[in-house]
Every structure is written in structure tokens, then in C-alpha cells.
Amino acid sequence: DTEVTQTPKHLVMGMTNKKSLKCEQHMGHRAMYWYKQKAKKPPELMFVYSYEKLSINESVPSRFSPECPNSSLLNLHLHALQPEDSALYLCASSQAGYTRRGGELFFGEGSRLTVL
Amino acid sequence: AQSVAQPEDQVNVAEGNPLTVKCTYSVSGNPYLFWYVQYPNRGLQFLLKYITGDNLVKGSYGFEAEFNKSQTSFHLKKPSALVSDSALYFCAVRDRSDNNDMRFGAGTRLTVKP
Numbered sequence: 001d002t003e004v005t006q007t008p009k010h011l012v013m014g015m016t017n018k019k020s021l022k023c024e025q026h027m028g029h030r031a032m033y034w035y036k037q038k039a040k041k042p043p044e045l046m047f048v049y050s051y052e053k054l055s056i057n058e059s060v061p062s063r064f065s066p067e068c069p070n071s072s073l074l075n076l077h078l079h080a081l082q083p084e085d086s087a088l089y090l091c092a093s094s095q096a097g098y099t100r101r102g103g104e105l106f107f108g109e110g111s112r113l114t115v116l
Numbered sequence: 117a118q119s120v121a122q123p124e125d126q127v128n129v130a131e132g133n134p135l136t137v138k139c140t141y142s143v144s145g146n147p148y149l150f151w152y153v154q155y156p157n158r159g160l161q162f163l164l165k166y167i168t169g170d171n172l173v174k175g176s177y178g179f180e181a182e183f184n185k186s187q188t189s190f191h192l193k194k195p196s197a198l199v200s201d202s203a204l205y206f207c208a209v210r211d212r213s214d215n216n217d218m219r220f221g222a223g224t225r226l227t228v229k230p
């Protein structure tokens with residue numbers, strides 16, 4: 001069982017909808033991540049939060065908006081998405097600071113997004 | 117920037133035989149290296165990592181990996197494969213600077229046949 005919980009597991013949305021993906025962890029990790037994964041491809045890094053501050057944004061389109069309300073929660077707000085944004089969105093967490101570099105990521109089960 | 121390569125899209129082995137899934141890396145300096153496994157429609161599960169010290173790293177489910185600095189490789193191995201090991205395996209790397217984060221290889225699909 002994963003200690004990183006993602007909701008919803010499945011989401012279908014139209015191109016004009018606004019929705020959010022949510023992620024929660026209670027391992028005391030202070031680094032949290034969003035990855036996007038297309039079928040049979042590796043995860044692609046989107047955003048990294050370290051101590052609740054955005055530290056990495058991999059030039060992701062503005063229709064994806066991350067938010068880290070506190071050390072346990074990470075959201076990904078979705079607006080005006082395109083069909084090509086359909087993918088598995090993975091949240092992960094790890095230790096932060098100096099120890100983060102050698103620390104493994106703990107992944108959630110993912111939210112499968114379909115944009116019609 | 118750091119990167120990893122997994123030269124094989126697919127590896128097939130018979131149950132009970134040893135398995136190897138290959139990974140090579142490219143970083144400036146010494147890397148942190150990781151292996152993850154992904155089952156269908158699931159997130160990634162951590163298997164093992166190399167940080168420093170012994171070149172042979174032991175991980176979950178009987179897997180191990182050998183860090184070879186001269187060949188810039190970090191191959192995943194298991195002495196005796198199980199059908200349940202069939203999954204998608206990702207090698208990942210992080211360099212020792214604070215400017216980049218974990219990057220994954222393209223993945224290798226392992227199929228273990230009874």
C-alpha cells in the first residue's frame with residue numbers, strides 16, 4: 001500500500017472544465033512532485049515543491065497550476081486542457097534539503113486523466 | 117544535465133533463470149542512481165538505490181544492482197526470475213548538484229515466462 005494518496009483515481013473532463021487533482025502524504029516529507037506519464041513512456045517531471053515553495057517548474061503550460069497549501073498536501077489545478085494532456089498524473093514525495101538528493105521518491109497510484 | 121539510458125525496450129526470460137535489465141548513465145561527477153518498478157495502472161515502486169559505498173546494492177524482492185563507474189552502468193539483476201516480476205522497470209538518476217531533479221530512463225518491459 002502506498003503512503004501517498006491521490007484523488008481522484010480517474011477523471012474525465014471537457015476542454016472548458018476546471019478540475020483539480022489532489023495528493024496527500026503523512027510521511028513528514030517536505031518535497032513533493034508532480035509527474036506526467038503517457039502510455040508506455042517514462043514519467044516526465046512537471047513541478048517540484050520544497051518546503052512548500054515551488055522550486056522546479058519544467059516549463060509546463062499555464063493551464064496546469066500547482067499549489068502546495070501545507071506540507072502534507074499538493075494540488076494540481078487544471079483549466080482549459082487539451083486532449084493531448086490526457087495521461088497518468090503521478091504525485092510523489094521525498095525528504096527535502098540536502099538529504100533529498102539521495103532520497104528515493106515515494107509515488108502515489110496516480111490519477112488517470114482523460115480530456116475530451 | 118543528467119540522463120539515463122535503458123538500451124532494451126523488452127527483456128524476456130524464463131522463470132527460474134537469472135535476469136538483467138541494463139542501465140547506463142550520464143552525469144557530471146558522481147550520481148545517485150535508482151531503480152523503480154511499475155505494474156499496470158499503478159504508480160512506481162522503489163526497488164533500490166546507489167548513493168555511495170559498496171558497488172553491489174541489494175534491494176526489495178531479491179533484486180540487486182551493480183554500480184560500475186568505469187562503464188557508467190547500473191544494471192539491475194536477480195538470480196532467479198519469477199513470473200510475478202513481469203512489469204515495467206525504470207532506471208533513474210539524480211546528480212549531486214541542487215539544480216536538477218530525478219530523471220527517468222525510457223523503461224524496460226520485463227516478461228518472465230513460466
